[in-house]
Amino acid sequence: VQLVESGGGLVQPGGSLRLSCAASGFTFSSYAMNWYRQAPGKEREWVAGITSAGGRTNYADSVKGRFTISRDNRKNTVYLQMNSLKPEDTDVYYCNRGGRNGYWGQGTQVTVSS
Numbered sequence: 320v321q322l323v324e325s326g327g328g329l330v331q332p333g334g335s336l337r338l339s340c341a342a343s344g345f346t347f348s349s350y351a352m353n354w355y356r357q358a359p360g361k362e363r364e365w366v367a368g369i370t371s372a373g374g375r376t377n378y379a380d381s382v383k384g385r386f387t388i389s390r391d392n393r394k395n396t397v398y399l400q401m402n403s404l405k406p407e408d409t410d411v412y413y414c415n416r417g418g419r420n421g422y423w424g425q426g427t428q429v430t431v432s433s
Contacts, residue, residue, distance in 0.1 A: 320342075320343075320344045320345050320416065320422040321342070321343045321344045322340055322341075322342055322414045322415070322416065322422060322423065322424035323340065323341045323414075323424055323425070324338060324339065324340050324412065324413065324414050324424045324425065324426060324427040325338070325339050325340075325341070325427060326338040326339050326427060327411075327412060327427030327428045327429045327430075328428075328429070328430070329430045329432065330404055330429070330430070330431055331431070331432070331433050332404060332405060332406060332431055332432075332433055333403060333404065334404050334431070335400070335401060335402045335403075335404065336401050336404065336429060337398060337399070337400050337401070338354070338398065338399040338401070338412055338414075338427060338429075339396055339397075339398055340352070340354075340396060340397045340398070340399075340414030340424060341394075341395060341396050342395045342396065342397070342414075342416070343395060345416075347392060347395040348371060348372070348392040349371055350371055350416050350417070351368060351369060351370050351371050351416075352368070352369055352388075352390060352397040352414065352415065352416055353365060353366075353367065353368045353369075353414075353415040353416070353418065354366040354367045354368075354388060354397075354399045354412060354413070354414060354415065355412070355413045355415055356408075356410035356411065356412045356413065356429075357410055357411050357413065357426075358409070358410045358411075363413070363419070364379065364381075364410075365379060366378070366379050366382055366386065366399070366412070367379065367382065367386055367388040367399060368388065369388045369389065369390055369397065372392070373389065373390045373392070376388050376389075381407075382401075382408075385401065385402050385403045385404075386399060386400065386401050386402070387399070387400040387402075388400075397414060399412065401429070404429075404431045405431060406431050406432060407431075408429060408431050409429060409430050409431050409432070410428075410429060411426040411427065411428050411429075412426060412427050412428075412429055413426045
């Protein structure tokens with residue numbers, strides 16, 4: 320199983336970023352996927368999840384209405400569209416399969432600052 324995130328960077332408050340996670344080594348379309356985030360010294364926080372076919376999504380209250388998770392099973396990729404970004408969204412964002420005891424990518428840094 321390999322998960323490779325990309326798309327992080329520096330953005331001003333109110334801006335947008337789209338994260339991507341390219342998956343390989345397993346049948347991507349058979350698994351639900353998640354995004355988590357973690358700040359230094361804090362626990363890793365679940366952000367959003369999507370079912371295997373993409374028909375159902377869930378979000379943490381802190382991002383509901385601002386972030387959108389989606390997937391393209393033809394491209395074995397899951398996305399996180401982040402709008403109206405706030406400084407408190409600054410974290411390393413991780414792609415995940417299987418929850419806290421599952422598989423993780425290496426993470427991508429998102430920094431929201433003016």
